[in-house]
Amino acid sequence: MNDRTIDQPLAILLELTHRCPLRCAYCSNPLALTPRAHELSTADWCAVLDQAAELGVLQIHFSGGEPMAREDLPELVSHATRVGLYSNLITSGVLLDDARLGELVDAGLSHVQLSFQGLDEVTADALSGFRGGAARKCEALARVKAAGLALTLNFVVTRQNAGQLDAILRYADEQGIARVEVANTQYYGWALQNRAALMPSLIQLEQMSQLVEAWREKTRGRMVIDYVMPDYYGRRPKACMGGWARRFLNVMPDGTIVPCHAAQTLKHLEFPRFPASTLASAWFESPAFSAYRGTDWMPEPCRSCDAKEKDWGGCRCQALALAGDAGTLDPVCEFSPKHEEMVMLALRESQSGDDRLQLRHLSFKKTGSTDAEAAL
Numbered sequence: 001m002n003d004r005t006i007d008q009p010l011a012i013l014l015e016l017t018h019r020c021p022l023r024c025a026y027c028s029n030p031l032a033l034t035p036r037a038h039e040l041s042t043a044d045w046c047a048v049l050d051q052a053a054e055l056g057v058l059q060i061h062f063s064g065g066e067p068m069a070r071e072d073l074p075e076l077v078s079h080a081t082r083v084g085l086y087s088n089l090i091t092s093g094v095l096l097d098d099a100r101l102g103e104l105v106d107a108g109l110s111h112v113q114l115s116f117q118g119l120d121e122v123t124a125d126a127l128s129g130f131r132g133g134a135a136r137k138c139e140a141l142a143r144v145k146a147a148g149l150a151l152t153l154n155f156v157v158t159r160q161n162a163g164q165l166d167a168i169l170r171y172a173d174e175q176g177i178a179r180v181e182v183a184n185t186q187y188y189g190w191a192l193q194n195r196a197a198l199m200p201s202l203i204q205l206e207q208m209s210q211l212v213e214a215w216r217e218k219t220r221g222r223m224v225i226d227y228v229m230p231d232y233y234g235r236r237p238k239a240c241m242g243g244w245a246r247r248f249l250n251v252m253p254d255g256t257i258v259p260c261h262a263a264q265t266l267k268h269l270e271f272p273r274f275p276a277s278t279l280a281s282a283w284f285e286s287p288a289f290s291a292y293r294g295t296d297w298m299p300e301p302c303r304s305c306d307a308k309e310k311d312w313g314g315c316r317c318q319a320l321a322l323a324g325d326a327g328t329l330d331p332v333c334e335f336s337p338k339h340e341e342m343v344m345l346a347l348r349e350s351q352s353g354d355d356r357l358q359l360r361h362l363s364f365k366k367t368g369s370t371d372a373e374a375a376l
């Protein structure tokens with residue numbers, strides 16, 4: 001029985017696969033990836049899409065890993081279109097040739113979010129572990145534009161590429177891109193172990209904020225720039241996922257249904273899995289989804305805070321990672337007893353001089369299949 005006091009999700013992110021040709025140092029996927037043999041089948045993903053539509057979901061984000069590593073992607077997009085869902089492809093673009101893009105356009109794809117690590121090949125290659133990626137991404141961008149699809153350029157910022165922000169925004173404007181997402185690295189999964197090497201300095205942060213403001217002014221009316229600040233230098237937490245289990249859910253490659261990308265680090269919660277659980281039952285009935293939904297779970301001072309229905313208590317996964325308790329204050333909040341410690345950590349790491357990046361390893365959960373079989 002659905003609880004009618006809970007709104008249905010607006011959007012669902014389908015992590016179709018953890019396979020990916022890139023080896024990004026800032027990858028936020030878990031350390032142990034799901035191998036190909038454990039990914040949901042085409043029929044399963046179509047059933048997920050059917051349930052999403054029945055639930056009243058509006059948007060589907062096809063993600064990964066690299067979602068284009070799934071050969072059935074056009075079939076899945078076509079199914080999403082058939083059941084009335086708006087579909088967005090979140091991709092690195094390096095596998096996007098004319099033929100494959102044509103299939104996706106024919107299937108009814110509505111939007112593409114294309115990620116960049118920079119325009120300078122040396123930096124982009126060093127961050128992604130993929131040689132020649134920047135040029136491939138520029139080609140992909142031209143193809144998506146030519147196909148007439150809506151397009152968002154996503155630039156993940158690290159200490160290594162923060163200096164390229166001006167060039168990226170100029171490039172986006174020259175290309176007529178309507179929306180750019182400048183996203184500082186979120187330190188979850190693989191990215192967490194590279195934090196000291198990736199963390200931008202306070203000076204870089206100030207320069208980035210000024211640049212974003214200047215470009216917003218310069219491109220007002222033709223380009224929207226979303227700017228995601230680095231959490232560690234913030235004073236008030238972000239409303240992670242718009243609040244735990246309020247607007248969004250994710251389905252992992254093996255069908256595990258979670259309220260956010262890093263939820264499986266919360267080992268005290270048991271997350272439902274498709275097809276044993278339906279999306280509706282996960283959303284409305286699962287204890288894991290109700291654990292931090294709304295405001296009843298909040299400790300003080302969150303519970304008495306004016307912003308409690310704005311930030312929804314911040315990020316539960318970050319509270320666990322940095323304060324050791326998913327039910328306590330997100331240390332990004334200036335009222336957290338851990339806040340000063342977190343800011344000092346960011347300052348120290350950003351000046352550590354430790355620039356050694358560990359590129360993503362494809363470390364798959366043990367299933368009997370080899371990494372090579374599980375990879376692309």
Ligand code: FES
Nearest residue numbers: 240260315316317
């Ligand atoms: Fe899980 Fe923020 S990533 S709540």
